[in-house]
Amino acid sequence: MVAQKLREFGCDEIVEGIGRTGVVGVIHGSRGMGRTIGLRADMDALPIEEQTGKPHASKNPGMMHACGHDGHTAMLLGAARYLSETRNFSGKAVVIFQPAEEGGAGGKAMVEDGLMDRFGIDEVYGLHNMPGLPVGEFAIRSGPIMAATDEFDITISGKGSHAAMPHQSVDPITIAAQCIMAMQTIVSRGVDPVESLVVSVTQVHSGFTDNVIPTTAMLNGTVRSLKPELRDFAETRIRQIVNGIVEAHGASVEIDYFRNYPVTHNHPEQTQKAIAIAEAVVGVGKVEKDVRPMLGGEDFSYMLEKRPGAFIFMGNGDTASLHNPAYDFNDDAIPVGSSYWAKLVETLLPPR
Amino acid sequence: MVAQKLREFGCDEIVEGIGRTGVVGVIHGSRGMGRTIGLRADMDALPIEEQTGKPHASKNPGMMHACGHDGHTAMLLGAARYLSETRNFSGKAVVIFQPAEEGGAGGKAMVEDGLMDRFGIDEVYGLHNMPGLPVGEFAIRSGPIMAATDEFDITISGKGSHAAMPHQSVDPITIAAQCIMAMQTIVSRGVDPVESLVVSVTQVHSGFTDNVIPTTAMLNGTVRSLKPELRDFAETRIRQIVNGIVEAHGASVEIDYFRNYPVTHNHPEQTQKAIAIAEAVVGVGKVEKDVRPMLGGEDFSYMLEKRPGAFIFMGNGDTASLHNPAYDFNDDAIPVGSSYWAKLVETLLPPR
């Protein structure tokens, strides 16, 4: 549908299937040769049953746009239409419609599919709605703005026995308990208090009945970091702690550590440009320039690893939080977002 | 089938349906009035797939006599036949065939159904095979010989949150871990080192994905004790520890503590009688008189709470352990067990 719209708008090039189901449109400015700016929107929904009761609620049972990616798509389509019609800029605007942001690393897939080189993108920008921030306001910061998101899986193997004969076991449950508590010290003792790191054990599963000490215990969880060195530190410490405690009790362990989305790291110069453009759209005083980082993840991070750029938050007003069944993208924000995109292109690619 | 056999043997009374499916036979001695002795065998099988490969292996898929209760039944039937034929004793022998020993508390059900009063039982005896002890040997001890077996269920309720925002949670996983470790001190610090108590946490389950701190954590496990005061102590301490730690972290908890089988407590005088009878059957030196208690459970304990008596182990030779799919009751032990029962009746109920 996005590709169809871009065709209707008269985009100069429309390429489908970048990173499997990504869609890219290229719009040439009419005011001279110049640089190429990428504008990215994500498109995917979530497996959540919508509870807004709105007329525009999802028609797919068990699926809804609980993160506002439909709004993101609409805003970028709006900008694409405007830019296709007016073309009052030099160089090229590349509108990037990305699938699978919610854990599927669609942004990574597009990058690996050659997105940046293929379209000659020089800078890339992203935008996300933020519930709680008033419509008509923006928020951004230079440097890390969203976290690297890693996952760990730990399987401790002890030795099962009758529950009445613990001396015949290597009890994986007491070992798991010690690992959980020891892992608290990664943050409480290991991290500079002015830095940010989260190590959350979110699953522990062991045992199947009351009279048998089980053989294994499973731990699972996530690490969130804003700096590569803390990401490394967390992985190193998890491995060291778990291996040491398992060894202390004569058990064995398998540890898998998966590095998912990297830190979404705004480039300083592009952040300043984004601020200036946002202020031009909504006015000075309506742009928070040093918002606190969020420890959620964002696969726009992969694009920022390849090209300079910035990711900005846009007010969505009072609604439920992201990923909540009652979340509703605020349509009043659409003109704000479309204007930001249009202004961004016209400002960064001035007519020559 | 047991009732039918007892009828064929000429038992004087046969009552079915005691404690739902229990069967009781009464055999009157011909040598005068006298006391009444109960002899108990358990009959039930286990939901285990037999792996012995023997010709006499179970014909019911997924079900086998992995605890030798078929042998127990055969031995008591053998004694019932002999006693019915010879009747060379005073008073009455009551043969008790009990269902549901494996966690179903059939022994309790029979007692509650009036077993002891209805048949006027004065003393009651039980017998169990023991793998590892040579055929032709017995083992017993006065006082506690098998454990009280209790179960606890603990549900800790904290507060869920995004895994990247632990400050919005009351994390039930770190609370559960602390409870598990604190519960180790019940035994390590709380129990006289020459006494016996087991507190095993055998299940911990919490969480469902890597990026959500869950709301609840569940702990389950068992307590094994040989003395009522340690049973009380364990329950009291579990409640105190878990409540204290949960309170320390602002969570809430539901604790269920189920008192299952009580301690199987051999009465001293009846134990001495059992020893003398066993020695008469297999010879002095073949009866271990102070065997170490087992921390497994046995619902014959309910019968010993009502009447004086004793529970004895009988050698089953080299076979797999009880409840193991490869376990096989040793038929060579059958005459030993039947003789024990017959000698017990003839000795404790001497002709007058």
Added chain:
Amino acid sequence: MVAQKLREFGCDEIVEGIGRTGVVGVIHGSRGMGRTIGLRADMDALPIEEQTGKPHASKNPGMMHACGHDGHTAMLLGAARYLSETRNFSGKAVVIFQPAEEGGAGGKAMVEDGLMDRFGIDEVYGLHNMPGLPVGEFAIRSGPIMAATDEFDITISGKGSHAAMPHQSVDPITIAAQCIMAMQTIVSRGVDPVESLVVSVTQVHSGFTDNVIPTTAMLNGTVRSLKPELRDFAETRIRQIVNGIVEAHGASVEIDYFRNYPVTHNHPEQTQKAIAIAEAVVGVGKVEKDVRPMLGGEDFSYMLEKRPGAFIFMGNGDTASLHNPAYDFNDDAIPVGSSYWAKLVETLLPPR
């Protein structure tokens, strides 16, 4: 000596004994009536044996200026001399020489002694050298720049016993160990990852011999926070955790929580002024405007609770860290600091 110098310089008023041994000098500008600005230097030394081997090393054994307060005093005296001679400003400059910054709360004592009202101070400024930052550079931030520093003392009372009879004890050592681990969750689970809090247990003492379980265990430590709500949170959680765990084990506890220095909180407007003045002294680009907060404490915080102002760090070049026996205040920094003070007065109190 400071008072004597101020007299020599021709200060208009010199008051000794403010906050016990504090010295205050007032210098009237000659360029009209106006506002009053306070400039504060701390004077006290530390009980550390100097290891610099420098000719100007401390002559008092076991005592040295390991935090550079001698340098701070020298710089402010230099400014006082210059300002007394030139008086090229309106209003009044108040030079504040404070004792007992190192844990003695001399700043608080001076404030309680009426410092602000007595001298009609409108704004107040502080300055501290920073090893590692090059001489000729400054660093500052608006908002919290140094931490609130609290102390806790916890005495757990259990029940002693022979070490071979733990069941007769309420073992305070295992309770203390659980408290220590549970307190790690205050930071690891309780604090927003982009906020800063430190809870350090720095002392644990229990027991006196190997064969006696002791009666008590003592814990001591510190809490460092940059926001009042986290300070409250830490105290609340320490009390809740320790009380809960002690209750879980049937012990009792006494908890003392002492709130020492508050957060040193730079006022935004005064921070901007300090930045402008520092840039005027050392040049644009030589002033870090958003330095990371330090979690050390500073009793200038008490002055900033009473009056708007700002606390700035000044480069001390490559030397050992503060409180290190090898620390040496860099004399090259003296003109930089004196100039900052003089420029601050002349800028904030412009001739009329």
Added chain:
Amino acid sequence: MVAQKLREFGCDEIVEGIGRTGVVGVIHGSRGMGRTIGLRADMDALPIEEQTGKPHASKNPGMMHACGHDGHTAMLLGAARYLSETRNFSGKAVVIFQPAEEGGAGGKAMVEDGLMDRFGIDEVYGLHNMPGLPVGEFAIRSGPIMAATDEFDITISGKGSHAAMPHQSVDPITIAAQCIMAMQTIVSRGVDPVESLVVSVTQVHSGFTDNVIPTTAMLNGTVRSLKPELRDFAETRIRQIVNGIVEAHGASVEIDYFRNYPVTHNHPEQTQKAIAIAEAVVGVGKVEKDVRPMLGGEDFSYMLEKRPGAFIFMGNGDTASLHNPAYDFNDDAIPVGSSYWAKLVETLLPPR
């Protein structure tokens, strides 16, 4: 004084200085050649200030006979006098007066000084008073009757830092806390519930002020066991646990484990002899034959490692417990003890 008494009584040989200050007397029976029996009493006092207020209270301030060794000495002297006068036995009685039982291993010193071979001792017997057991009763058991007593010293070395900068430390206090909790599992998970083992951490010391994370933490404690394999198990597990946890946190550790007194292990045959003799003295029914082991230590264990023998408890009636400042040896027990010794010699060394 003991040697002087033995001389007065007419002992045949008196040797002083065995094991530094031990005294040994040899009394030859007049009824034929025969075997040699050793009778051992300990003589040393304790550094405790007596609070009995009795006329016979200690005259040495800060020193008292709080374990009744004065009574032990008196009883054996009484027997020595009787045996020297009557000599109604074959072979030889060797009366052994041992110093330094209270942790000084005087029993070991005498054995190493050749006690057994020098005097040709065939069997050796010991006796200890027991508060709580009525005067005129004895208690004994075959096999382990008192524990092996070991000591461990653990020094964990991390890395110190400012308390506000835990990330610059390797915090030994959280490591020590984890070791303490993990060591609870040695008993709670590692030991057959019908066996006995005690692992008590009785000292933890770390840190010296509230604002410094210290470099080291010290743990000290004791292990009590009744079987050599559990003694080995405890040492192995302590080392494994502490090494594993220390490694988990990047610290280092020094572990010293000292094996002090071994298990006091009564030999079965000699135990039966001791029972028979005690019953001959105080009557059948006054001798508890299967007393629960104590987990205190006793250096008579070294003598039982060299020769068959038995250690028996003798009732001391209602008095304060051993090592209590209010303890008082009950003089009514003296004739009972002396009779036991005399009867033992006359029974085990019958006239020929």
